[in-house]
Amino acid sequence: MKGPIAIVSKQRLVGATNGSSAYLIAIARSLAGTGHEVHLIQPSPNIFGRTPAMRLQPEMDVFASHTIRATLRLGNWRIVLSPAIWAAAAAGVARKLLRKVGMKGRWTEDRPRPYSVATPWVRADLAFVERHLPPGCSAVIADYIFCAPALALAPEAAATGIVMHDLFHARAGGGKDSVAIVSRDDEVRMLGAADAVLAIQQEEAAFVAAQVPDTRAVLVPMPAEIATSPAPGEDDRLLFVGSNTAPNTVGLSWFLEQVWPLVRRARPACVLEVAGTVDRGFEGPVPEGVRFLGLVPDLAPLYRDAGVVISPLTFGSGLKIKLVEAMAAGKAVVATSITLQGVAEHCGEAVICTDDAAEFAGAVSRLAGDRNARANLAERALASAVHNFSAETVHRELRDWADGRA
Secondary structure, eight states, rough: OOOEEEOOOOOOOOOOHHHHHHHHHHHHHHHHOOOTTTTEEEEOGGGGGGOOOEEGGGGGGSSSSETTTTTEEEEEEEOOOOOOHHHHHHHHHHHHHHTTTTOSSGSSSSSOOOOOOOOOOHHHHHHHHHHHHTOOOEEEEEEEEGGGGGGSSSSSTTTEEEEOOGGGGGGGGGGGGOOOOOOOHHHHHHHTTTTTESSSSSHHHHHHHHHHHTTEEOOOOOOOOOOSSOEEEOOOOOEEOOOSSSSHHHHHHHHIIHHHHHHHHHOOEEEEEEESSGGGOOOOOOTEEEEEEEEEOHHHHHHOOSSEEOOOOOOOOOHHHHHHHHTTOOEEEEEEEEETTTTHHHHTTTEEOOOOOOHHHHHHHHHHOHHHHHHHHHHHHHHHHHHHOOHHHHHHHHHHTTTTTT
């Protein structure tokens, strides 16, 4: 058995329920597959947000141990002990009920908890990490740049890495974004705290290589579970999958306001299924033909039946993991240029890409009514996923770094 590896994370992690969680679990799975025990250390109870209990999904079994500060473990459940989080949960439920009965006012408005990934480190966080690092630890990996303070606790002989996820200073969401705004200089400084940065796509790996030259850039794209054949799906059935983050809510809002009326005019029978927690970012009437499904335990049937998968993102950075997922499922995809950032060279011929609302609507409408066109595009998407996103291909450099060969 090779030396154990510790991953330190402040993101809410219960399973592969969103892009960042799926990416981290994929990294852990690759490292475990090469003979390393992977231990997950979560030093802040703020990961619970306003939900004081969370149930871990089976994919979390990849971790040899999973410790969360100030929590109680009951089987697959983790219960937070912080009274403040329980109080915030109760207040959130009360505000939602008041809005449902028609009451208005600032005191009824939703008040999201701070972005847990970027919350400041406190002494108790650091002490928790130090106490739970596994003996003989061969590497310590910080999940996001905001966990870089934990790397100072790594044993002298241990390698250190940062899972980059995003180039935060380049995010263009401004006040719309739900995450921390970081200056370029601060981001470079935080990235420089590690021996290596695990970058999700080529453009961001190139940034690290150029701007943080003393830190190794390790390209670690998101691997995909590849379907056996293309899936053209059903006519007039669209799918969007996303979690409740600003890039998803803003992008979907743009689609619903600017694109969806044009699609419905051309294809009145068209329906859009929206899967994932992105529905929590919307209140008010749902447009005709749109179905918010919430968190779906198994996306496979939705991908199988969808005729077209859309990704109408207008800002964001990092590799758009749902794009990879859709291509690997053998789907016809219509996306914006933001979605294709960092992978346009590999995927440009396999995805229809446009930032124009009318062109987006036209592409969706044509595909929604033409099974042969969907099958041809889906075949190209699947071939691209096989060539560019299989685990054997994309995680070779990660495995070499973990084993000290890179």
